[in-house]
């Protein structure tokens with residue numbers, strides 16, 4: 001079963017009232033990066049490629065078509081017995097953009113990241129809402145203890 005937006009809000013850091021939605025919590029964009037060097041994914045390990053942080057102009061990121069890594073502004077905790085899913089705000093889709101996300105594991109804590117795909121140039125204000133995080137009940141073996149634990153805190 002999916003949880004209410006208020007339940008999700010109770011597991012996040014400081015939020016604006018407008019971020020709490022009926023079924024989840026809207027996440028904001030805190031930083032945008034462009035990858036500059038290749039990463040590497042092997043059978044036993046991985047590295048994340050170098051990236052450079054973009055500077056907003058007058059508070060806005062003007063993004064030409066391409067792929068960007070975004071860091072969310074909220075401090076996230078995925079509680080035990082739950083799993084998190086993140087969806088793009090539909091206004092992104094309606095503007096020819098997409099946010100790609102992975103599984104948010106029980107026990108994860110941090111300020112996570114996602115891949116913003118821009119198919120048509122868009123202006124996004126730093127701090128604007130771009131995604132919605134929802135929680136569902138989930139059975140799990142152990143809790144998240146990977147290399148991204150505690151990231152960006």
Ligand SMILES: O=c1ccn([C@H]2C[C@H](O)[C@@H](COP(=O)(O)OP(=O)(O)OP(=O)(O)O)O2)c(=O)[nH]1
Pocket residue numbers: 086100101102103104105106108111112113114144145146147148
């Ligand atoms: O879109 C997403 C999805 C998840 N996460 C966070 C929460 C998740 O629990 C953690 C690790 O994700 P995953 O398990 O997919 O990472 P991995 O590539 O398997 O690395 P590791 O084995 O170090 O965890 O990253 C994000 O920041 N963005």
